[in-house]
Amino acid sequence: MSRPGDFRLVDGTVIDHLPVGTASEAMRILGLPREGPVTVGINVPSPRIGRKDILRVEGLFLCKSELDRLALLGRHITVSLVRGGEVAEKTVLDVPQRLVGILACSNPTCITNSESVQTVFERTDADPPRFRCGYCERVTRIERPS
Numbered sequence: 001m002s003r004p005g006d007f008r009l010v011d012g013t014v015i016d017h018l019p020v021g022t023a024s025e026a027m028r029i030l031g032l033p034r035e036g037p038v039t040v041g042i043n044v045p046s047p048r049i050g051r052k053d054i055l056r057v058e059g060l061f062l063c064k065s066e067l068d069r070l071a072l073l074g075r076h077i078t079v080s081l082v083r084g085g086e087v088a089e090k091t092v093l094d095v096p097q098r099l100v101g102i103l104a105c106s107n108p109t110c111i112t113n114s115e116s117v118q119t120v121f122e123r124t125d126a127d128p129p130r131f132r133c134g135y136c137e138r139v140t141r142i143e144r145p146s
Contacts, residue, residue, distance in 0.1 A: 009082045012036070012058040017046065019074035023053035029069045034060065049076055068096045072129065072142050095129045095142075098122055103131060103140060110136040 018026055020043050032038055036059040046052040061081065062070075070077060071093035081089040099121040105112045112119045112135055120134035129142040 008085060009056050009058060010085050011083055012056065013060045013062060014078075014080040014082060014087075015055040015057075015070065016052070016078045016080065017049055017076045018053035018055070020051045020053055022073045023055060025073060026053070026055055026070060030055075030057070030060070030062070030066060032057065036060070065100075065102065067091075067093060068099060069102055071095050072102075075127075095123060095126055099131060103142075105133045105136060105138060106140050107133065107136045107138040110138065
């Protein structure tokens with residue numbers, strides 16, 4: 001375990017290369033702050049993408065739906081799992097092919113907006129991401145930073 005004033009991540013997750021201005025949305029998606037330290041970097045210089053936001057969260061390990069939601073925030077986002085102070089796994093997030101229970105359909109007459117039915121969307125385009133509702137077939141475009 002880290003000591004007070006020691007900012008090394010021992011066991012947790014680093015969400016890196018977030019587009020500038022999306023750290024607060026990523027924190028909302030993940031329900032942060034949770035128990036344990038959270039380090040937030042906003043508008044940090046990045047040799048790879050110019051500027052970025054970054055989150056480091058002790059004790060946080062993400063599920064698939066959280067990764068899918070984060071992937072919608074922008075390109076180049078990486079997620080590193082840290083165990084024992086070392087990066088155990090690093091993943092570059094990609095826009096998922098299928099989203100279940102994540103997006104709301106923009107069609108006011110879609111059954112998902114009037115009944116207790118979980119939304120299902122299939123990706124039709126990757127850049128910019130577009131998804132087709134599995135019920136009414138309305139296409140939704142996801143606006144995200146570069």
